Amino acid sequence: MSRLTDLIANVKTKDPSLGADLDREFKVLSSRLPFGLNFERHRPEAVELPLRPIRRGDKVRILPPRKSSQNGDQGLWHVISINKLKKEASLKLIGAGDTEQRNVALDDLVVVAEFRDKIYPGLVSTGSVRRSDVRPSHIVINGENYHALKALTFTHRGKIDVIYIDPPYNTGARDWKYNNNYVERDDQYRHSKWLAMMERRLLITKELLKPEESVLIVTIDEKEYLRLGMLLEQIFPEARIQMITSLINPKGVARGQDFYRVDEYIYFVFFGSCAVTKLNDPMILTGKKNDNFDKEPKETTRKVRWGNLLRSGTDAKRSDRKHQFYPIFLNKETGKLHSIGEPLLPVTADRQSVIAPNGTVAIWPIRKDGTEGRWQVGHSRLRELFDKGYASVGKFNGGDRVSFSYLTDNIIEQINTGAISIIERDQNGVVVLAYSEEQESIENPKTMWNKTSHSASEYGTSLLRQILPGRSFPFPKSLYAVEDALKFFIAQKPDAKVLDFFSGSGTTAHAVMRINRQFGGNRQCISVTNNEVSSDEQEKLIKDGYRPGDEKWEQLGICDYITKPRIKSAITGKTPDDEEIKGNYKFIDEFPISEGFEENAEFFTLTYEAKEAVNHNLAFKRIAPLLWLRAGAAGARIDTLPENGWEVCERYGVLSDIDQATPFIHRINQVEGLCIAYIVTDDERRFQAIARRLPKTVEPVRLYEAYLSNFSFANGD
Structure with a gap:
């Protein structure tokens, strides 16, 4: 070892860059585990940044001629100077000393960022959609996900409740790239490249997840599930890990002479006190009558849990929801509901200025510490709940502190679907509810999932075609499968933050919106994806003379062509052509897709800033969105x-x-x-x-x- 150290030291004096590379690889080899998962970390990853302007000091690659399908010069060059008049740059080949230099047109260069380089990220807004005055925005970031994760360490370190990812499965069928090249089936380093790619990103998730309570969810198939399991164990030794088998295609996918593939695997990595929420859904069909939990749960006799009308926890102040600070008037003698007042505006208005009707007392949302809070629902909604018997007045002792109970959207939905029955009403017209006998016996979900709603062809591919007619995306997840996986961890967390950094078609954000509608709350999803085009589309574009960065190329990229339009259409209920989306959502939350969601979304592209520009206050406009995200x-x-x-x-x-x-x-x-x-x-x-x-x-x-x-x-x- 000492001899190798001396040789590396000698190389460093002659070629610092090569010496640093050798030193890094030597340290990797010397730290190899004596057992467990060992793999070649291969060449450091690099990403091309076609939208980034060329700057002096940049690391660049020379592009092949237009219409050429060759990879071109894979060497990396430093930009020594830029001649703006000639629109060309003077370059020096990295690692070759001063022996090789050349001048190249700026249009034939692309900036390259290696993952060991320092970056200073920013964001540029590329659009938004707003349908709510109160909810935070879901975020979509177009960029290399490793660098986007780095950016999120500034805005969301230790703040993420759930990370759900559906990474490339490494099938060898051109489903992902390493160093800008597709990883083919016959690549002898195929598995090492995949593991290296995953390891780098999973290490950053440790910085983003809440250590006290959070979960990482990773889907995979048989190509890499064994390696992924070992990788997760090595990276997260402190976590509890469980693997689920999920039926996603009952018809099966051919595997040559082998068994047809009908399922995939889902790893759940639990951190801290994280536990599965019991939602009365076993996730498996046992063959018993009416055990299809997508459709017809039986009636029940178990006590149903009501929600507390007074908001607690986060966003519980009067100022957080100004329209949800209003009085509830009760009869002074009986304690029964008299009426519900209007919101007291502006937020600085004194509640003592409100005069209660004769014979009543005003009950305001006052928290335990005496500060002004807010109710969980608006005044109009509460009137509807009382009219239906879905809200009730608690114990009344003649004072101005009374608790109220109400049925959450989730319970009401279960009433509508028959999962919960109204057995009677009390003397005040308040409903008495009960679950079915069979559901009472259900505890935690099982490790085999075979729900009909998880079919990827019907509720992934076909659903996406409804939302984005004429556009296709390979193998999108079933919306309801993602929704189910998330619900076990965020159903009871109304302000949960969810991250998906392999967001693809945007299914995770779509699922979070549905969960907000079912359970109420302000859950937020951050979606990260790049803007690569499919391999077939890439061949056509190259043949027509286009390159990454050209408008025609970028229009067909995943983020701009699929992810952003899908999330926007889900919110608005309209296709990209501004037509109402046909069909209904299915199963426990059935309503027309055209209704959309009362949600907001903001779209960004990741940028790479110069440190000097940041220091001199010249990059504020690109850093500003990060400040907003952190808040x-x-x-x-x-x-x-x-x-x-x-x-x-x-x-x-x-x-x-x-x-x-x-x-x-x-x-x-x-x-x-x-x-x-x-x-x-x-x-x-x-x-x-x-x-x-x-x-x-x-x-x-x-x-x-x-x-x-x-x-x-x-x-x-």
Whole structure:
């Protein structure tokens, strides 16, 4: 070993880049496990950035001539200088000293980022869709998912409840690329490349998931499930891991002379206290009559759990939902409901100004600590619930503190489908409910799933064709299969954050929207995908003379052609051609797809910023979306540097001129629910002085020190 160390040291003096590569590989070999999963980590991954302008100092690759199907020059070059008049760059070949240099037209170059390089990410908004005034936005990021994950370490470190991914299955059928080349079936390093690709990304998930309670869900088939299982055990030794078998295609997929493939596997990696929520769905058909839990659950006699009308936990302040702060008037003598008042606006209005009707007392959503909270539903909705007997008044002692119960959307849906029955009504007209006998005996779901709703052909491919007529995507997951996998972990977490960094057609975000509708809440999904075109489409585009980065090419990429349109159409209920989507959602939540969802979504493209531009406040516009994401991606966004030195919105504020700290802090104290104050300064002492003046509930973040320190390390491989 010492002899190898000496040789590597000698190489470093002659060729630092080669020496560093050798040193890195030597350390990998010397750290090999004596048993378990060993694999070649192969060449470090690199990604081409066709939309990124060429800058001096960039690492670039020379593109093949247009209409050429060859890979072209795979060498990497440094950009020494740029001649804007001639629109060309002077290059020096990396690793060849000064011996090889050339001038190349800018149009024939593409920027390359290796995964060991330092990056400083930003985001550019490419559109949005809004149908809710209260919910946060679902996020779609078009970019290399490894770098997008790095960006999320600044915005969501330790904040993610669930990561659900459906990575490439490594079938050898051109389903994924490594270093910009398709991994073919006969590639002898095929499995090593796949494992290296997965390991790099899974290591970052450790930084994003909540260590105290979260879950990683990974789907896979027989090609890599054994290796994936061992990889998960090595990366997450502290976690509990379980594998599920799921029937996804009853007709089967041919495997040559082997058994037809009808299922796939799902790994669940549990962290901290994470546990499966019991939702009275065993996920398996046993052959008993009426045991199809997609369709006809039996009646029941078990007690049904009602929701507490007073909001608790996150987003529970009056200012978080201003229209859900209103009085409920009860008869002073009997405690029975008299009427429901209107929302008290603006949020600064004093509730003492409201005069209760004669003979009544006003009950407001006041939390245990005496602060003003909010009800779970709006006043109009609560009136409907009381009219149907779906809400009730708790014990009344003549005072102004009374608890109320109501039926959540999930329970109402089960009433509508017959899973829960109304057996009678009490003297106040409130329903008495019961589950079926059979459902009462159900505990945790089983490890074999064979629900009809999980058929990928019907509820993945066919459903996607309904939403995006004329567009195709290979092997999309069943919407209901993803929904079921998520529900066991977020049904009772109304503010859960879900991440999918192999988002493909956008099924995960779609499933999260459906869960919000069924259970209520403001769950949010972050979807990451690149904008690659399919292999067949790529051949056609190259033949026609197009390259990545050309408008025609990018229009047909996964993100722009499938992911973004699918999520937008799911929300609006309309196809990309602005026609109402035909058909209904099925099973437990059956309604017309054309109704859409009361949700929001924002679309971004990942950018790569220069450190100097960040330091000199020249990249704020691209960093601004990251600040918004870190504050919860809800409400307004501060997209430009404030002209008067500061700006405050619903969730966060930006102080760009520290001499304006006093009015900035004064405004922050007036905004309930604000969680972050970004302070732009190089002076640590003044930053700390301002931070001490902020409310304890507001997190002070120093720009750009916090941002730069988060990314100022080599990414490694």
